[in-house]
Amino acid sequence: MSLNDQQIERYSRHIILEEVGGAGQEKLLNSKVLIVGAGGLGAPAALYLAAAGVGTIGLIDADNVDLTNLQRQVIHHTADVGTPKVQSAQNKIQQINPDVKVNTYKAWAKADNIAEIVRQYDFVIDGTDNFPAKFLVNDACVFEKVPLSHAGILRFDGQLITILPGESACYRCIFNSPPPANAVPSCSQAGVLGVLAGVVGSLQATEAIKHFLGLGDLLTNTLLTYNALNMQFRKVSLNKNPNCPICGDSPTITELIDEEQQVCNIKDCKC
């Protein structure tokens, strides 16, 4: 057992748990999670994973912190506006828990970079905000066989699913390919209740931690939907789709592609 006294204290509430113990905490310290997008979903996920002592956290985001982010991206503070998101996030993670090593990638996730990054991690959290990225992250995780928590939020609704490539349904099993640009609104067009990101992002972190500890039932083949207004959680049961273009019986997608970017058409949109 290689936990020092500080760590034994820090993680005591984990260690006490029958199902976790010192051995479980060590597993977390040896785990590596990649968070794609240091925003609404990525922020709470990163905070809780850091607190939990996940040893390595990777963050991909090309943007700088913007005032409009602060309503929900709780890892960024007012003083951070204008600085790179990955840097702001890294600072807070390090302040919460110096045990955690943070790898920052100030870049957009693209077909030519995502695979190499994904393969260095044990679990990926989708914290992206557009469909081409969500499909790209799904595809990269399927090819690289890295487990993924996919999630999406909009207005008062959120949903998430955990993907074990090759074993359980992936994103494309449900949604074959991205919707046309403009067909589905983004958060900047339609709005989103800030705290919704906190709930869903934390659920994603929960899945990652459960995966590392081998505990409980993951949301594999299960889409968990949440509506903040009626407080309903529903589980929709799914299956791996034999017609899936990437993990089905006759895959047609054999390499990563950057699909067309979403175009915003709201008048006077300032995003």
Add this chain to the structure above:
Amino acid sequence: MKLTINGEEKQFENQMTVSQLLTVEQVKMPDMVSVEYNGQILKRPDFDTTNLKDDDKIEFLYFMGGGR
């Protein structure tokens, strides 16, 4: 016939296809909805030709793209 839609049981008088159900249920943006029919994701071309029957279970799954 009795259909379970998004977990809720509902009764319907007439026969209908999946496409027609989308209209009847006033599903917004029906072209963007993914339909799970009795546990399997239905291919979009099959919406028009799949006739619903008693005890079928349907889930409407929506694209949700936000997250950052």
Add this chain to the structure above:
Amino acid sequence: MTNEPILNIPITVTEDVSKFRSEVQKFLDGDTTPIAFRAYRVPMGIYEQREEGKYMVRIRIGAGLVKPYQLQRISQLSKKYGNGILHVTTRQDIQIHEVAIENTADVLESLLEVGLSARGGGGNTVRNVSACPRAGVCPNEKFDVSPHAVAVAEYLLQARSSFRLPRKFKIAFSGCSNDCALASVTDLGFFAHIKDGQKGFAVYAAGGLGSNPAIAIKLEDFIVEEKIFEMAETLKQVFDAHGDRSNKHKARLRYVVARLGKEKFIQIYKDIRAQISKDGLKGDIPQIRDMGTASPSTDTPTTDTETLNITGEKDGEHVTVKLRLHLGDITADNLAEVAQIAEKYSTSPVRTTQNQDILITTVLNKDADKITADLKTLTDDVIGRGPKLVACTGAATCKLGLCLSRSLADAISEKLAETATADDHRSTTIRISGCPNSCGQHNIAPIGFQGRAKRVNGKLMPCYDVLVGGKTEEANATLAKNVGTVPAKKIPKLIVSILTDENRSQSRITELVKRCGDFTLDEYPEDFYKDFGSDEPFSLAGRGPGECGAGVTDVIKFDIQQAKDLLKKAAAASKEPEKSDTLYNAILSASRALLIVFGAQPKKDRQVFDLFKEHLIIPGWLTAKTADLLEDALDWRLGDKETLTDLFPQIENTVSRIEELFLSLDANLKFRAKPAEEKQATDVAETKPTTSDLRGVQCPLNFVKAKIALEMIDIGQTLEVLLDAGEPARNVPASFADQGQEVIKVEQVQDHYAVYVKRIK
């Protein structure tokens, strides 16, 4: 054609050959160990073959160019010292097989006389620098790249550091984006381009095939031709400084990129190149000189001569004649004949190709039929039937090979010979590797096969993964995709179905593969469990430690996973004898898993347990108590023990330990885990339990620390915890009990308490 060699061999190589002679003598005299000798032997291009005492000599054929007089010498050496059969490799080298070790120095010196060398044919060295096989005559090329390939080889061979790299280093030059030289999937690849009238190259690096294939990344859009030496030296230094010497399985350049990321890698490259540019290159810079690949034009009018083995050359007046070699092999006599025929009809060097064929270039149009007739006297099969089959040497001669890839190739050939339309696919290449190391380069083939072992219904079956859709191309290379696994014996028919199907799409091929790859049947023909070319049941035994390839770990992983799955199943089962039976199979599967590492493949259960004791318990990798566990398992099997359910925790423990040992295997197949400690009887009264003194520690931290201490002892052992009176002495035992551990006793000792806890889980 003059009798001057293609490649100027540096003096350092000549010196090394003399040194090699004395090393051989030392080895024969018993003055040096096989391991020490290996360190000399392999970088001299001399490889052990599967048969004791026989060696293979791999001759560098720079840019695939070799002159007839050199071929004559190779042929003579093969007849005198070897087995009379030469082999052309996928890297354009030529190999002489089955040379006795005491003759190898003579072979090397004789090769030197005709300007040939095997130095760097193997080992952690700069390997043969390859080029497109029709450099100089191909209509598609931007310009002839063979001078550059040869010059870069000469430059790098000068330095001894080129033979002491972290691992092998491969360089290729392609004259156009079709990339026949496979520059898009190699450590350092050059693509010819002309910019503003100047000859130069686009440069790519850190590609590679093998078990983690990667496509090369672009380093430069264009460098002028004179800068090739600086590039070669830079990448060599990048590799030298950053390749992981501690793990030979992750040492190649592409793993450096995987580890550091593309951006950091490119930065390192830029920094080192800037330094070299500043300091200047050491050693002699060879001249980039004409390799005699083109022929003086004549007045002969162009004729349309494209046929099956003849292709037009860029001057429109000459043709290239291809001699297809089945699996790259040619007899020494035939090779000598080829040399004579080449001299008769051509003035340029003979070529070896990445498809393991031989080309004679710059043959006049009017001589095309005559030369084909001459070649036909050597073999009817000048042109070859059906698709070209490229196979690695396979398990017949390679210690890393899992399957007999060449025998599969023969079986496929036979099947295709029966198929009328096979010849419609002459321009397709099918590549076969007998294991994941990809010496057959299956990952860049349109259809490729990778050998592996699969445990089916308890027995090992030779199988191949099928990969489709690979291709090399500048900036657009694609790695073939794995579409499924099939038993080896089903492959010849599968290939016929693929080739004769009108639909040649990937999804159709995947469908055909899935149909073949059904492993769920209760029974398979006996024949399926034997590889092509073998009468013995397929086995991985006889693979000594240290030579284990990637495919063997697949089988171990499978056995361990099976054990874990059985444990889960046993936990869920409630009835006997099902529960105990599942537990028995779990411990059997786990015990069998690691035995392959020791070259053992026992058939009977008792043998499995005995070998497990011999190799894993007695040397101390598992506790002596585990032997008792195995005895209990056997007793249950014989009916002398009622149930194994009470041993569930020990079985679980043992499986975990076996997995721990497996995960700790290093590149030399040694366990890096700590040996198990010897255990004594777990009676509390007789043995001193481990003590954890937590006096002065408050709740809940005292329970946390006590719990960690309990995790560090074995299941069944007892921990003594010293606690303050009051809350600590009450809460800690209660928490342990809540979590299913057994609190044996709580006693007051003067001013504190001692709690004895037995670890149950």
